[in-house]
Amino acid sequence: MEARTVDYSRTTITELMIPSFANFSGKVHGGLLLSLMDKVAYVCASKHSGAYCVTVSVDGVEFKEPVEVGELVSLSASINYVGNSSMIVGIRVVSLKPKTGIEKHTNSCYFTMVAKNDDGSLMTVPRLILESNDDMRRFYDGKILKKMRRQISQVLDREIKDVTEQAMIDSLAEDRCDVAYEREKL
Numbered sequence: 001m002e003a004r005t006v007d008y009s010r011t012t013i014t015e016l017m018i019p020s021f022a023n024f025s026g027k028v029h030g031g032l033l034l035s036l037m038d039k040v041a042y043v044c045a046s047k048h049s050g051a052y053c054v055t056v057s058v059d060g061v062e063f064k065e066p067v068e069v070g071e072l073v074s075l076s077a078s079i080n081y082v083g084n085s086s087m088i089v090g091i092r093v094v095s096l097k098p099k100t101g102i103e104k105h106t107n108s109c110y111f112t113m114v115a116k117n118d119d120g121s122l123m124t125v126p127r128l129i130l131e132s133n134d135d136m137r138r139f140y141d142g143k144i145l146k147k148m149r150r151q152i153s154q155v156l157d158r159e160i161k162d163v164t165e166q167a168m169i170d171s172l173a174e175d176r177c178d179v180a181y182e183r184e185k186l
Contacts, residue, residue: 003128004127005129006080006130006138008048010044010078011077012074013039013040013075015036028071028073037058037093040089041091041113042055044077051123053115054113058109058111062109066106067095071097071098072095076093078138081139081145081146082125083146085123086112086146088112088145088146091110093106093107112149
């Protein structure tokens with residue numbers, strides 16, 4: 001199986017934020033930014049795999065800074081980790097005010113993508129050649145992220161399966177919610 005470097009599929013997309021992208025407060029919609037992140041993740045993963053790719057999960061999306069209309073948003077993506085058919089794509093989003101040259105890091109996140117054959121089945125992706133300490137650290141981080149995501153799923157599955165309705169209600173007593181639906185009487 002062929003192996004490819006991180007640089008082989010590294011991708012940057014830059015978009016001008018126009019007025020139609022704004023929400024009611026005049027900032028760019030987070031959903032639009034998520035769509036752009038999905039686009040750059042797809043391009044990066046497709047370049048690495050040489051195949052059609054789909055999004056499996058998104059981790060770590062936290063909007064640290066608002067994006068303003070008129071700013072240039074650059075989304076830089078690289079393959080951080082590869083499994084058999086999956087790839088974790090690291091994305092860094094930076095906005096630039098063209099008039100002042102001031103840049104701000106608005107967020108970083110991780111998209112897990114899988115490669116598909118023409119028949120829709122999963123396909124094996126090329127191995128990743130790690131050429132720097134940063135490449136190695138990102139691959140290691142991706143390995144941990146994949147392991148943690150699996151552990152979270154297992155914990156949630158176990159907790160939901162084994163907890164009773166009354167136990168949930170009891171555990172929510174100190175939280176900021178009210179259970180206001182008619183429950184079955186046992």
